[in-house]
Amino acid sequence: MDFVVRTNERDWLVILASTKTIYRFCLSKEKKKNSDEYRIRLSTSVILAKAFLNGAIAFRGHDESETSIYKGHFLEFLRLLGELNESIGKVILGNAPGNNQMTSPKIQKDICNCFTQEVLKRIIEELGDDVFSILVDESQDISTKEQMAVVLRYVDKYGVVIERFIGHVHVMETSAACLKSAIDELFSQYNLSLARVRGQGYDGASNMAGEFNGLKALVLNDNSSAYYIHCFAHQLQLVIVALANKHDDIFFFFDKVSTFQMWFVYLANE
Structure with a gap:
């Protein structure tokens, strides 16, 4: 067709x-x-x-x-x-x-x-009417614009856990309300509903995991079955950062990399 x-x-x-x-x-x-x-x-x-x-x-x-x-x-x-x-x-x-x-x-x-x-169409067909979880992260792109990446996590008809990236959305700010609005808009494009969400995974930042005003809380207000789990990748990152801070050579290395990155962004914008 x-x-x-x-x-x-x-x-x-x-x-x-x-x-x-x-x-x-x-x-x-x-x-x-x-x-x-x-x-x-x-x-x-x-x-x-x-x-x-x-x-x-x-x-x-x-x-x-x-x-x-x-x-x-x-x-x-x-x-x-x-x-x-x-x-x-x-x-x-x-x-x-x-x-x-x-x-x-x-x-x-x-x-x-x-x-x-075409790819997104196949992903939505594969998901069908089943329930799923969402994984969300936000960061700046190279032009310093805020963007949010969204991944769907679900089990296919063979019982295999699948994670599919469905897109990134530019947002005006990273407040919980703005991110929630962006998710609602993205879901509406693909006829997805928050009522089918059974899990949500973000980092531990207050705008994401805040108990009262975070994105987690806003989603739970719409769907109490969308249980929150602190993203394991972010947990691993926190462990690595904590260990790196205890090792001077590693700390100085990443400090230099961060400095060079800032200079590259500055020169690219000139």
Whole structure:
């Protein structure tokens, strides 16, 4: 079955689940030749995106200008495909219109977002109507924007415990109320309900695990069956930090790493 992911442009991306291929069809009328070339360009970009996502390979290059020795994996592999396949080589990169090459960062993100929706669709189907637990953590990204990561933990039909990352959400602040609102909004997108939650795991920070005003308490107000467990990964982190603080060499090492990281963030924002 096909489904449509709308974009802000005048056209859309249609994902054909049967062939795992994404095509972009313009609403404006085009000649068949141009339409075929358009489809070849997009299909080639989709094939590359699928391979890079599967291998967790970076798309972009540090320098993608014409004079660059290596323009990044996406453009370089696209050029290689053009050399290996004459029909592709005739319609990509320099042989394509400047505003219709299907290689821009926005196009790459559109394609990746479509694959994301396909993966999430399968996760929600796998979960079905069963109960589940949520694991939530929040931190700043490299641009210092606050974001919240959400993971679903559940048991599949074979009795295997599964953990699936379903996305990260940018939040204005890390207060419990703001995080709770973001979770509600994320759940609404995938028709999930807090009533099906049977566990919640966070770190021990007051905004997460606070007895009265933490995220834990807000979720428990909606569902008393959502039992809270202090995240074991965060517990392990606390143990490691406590041990590292007792060892001078380790303490100085991480202190230097933290200092360098702050300088890198400062220089990146300059």
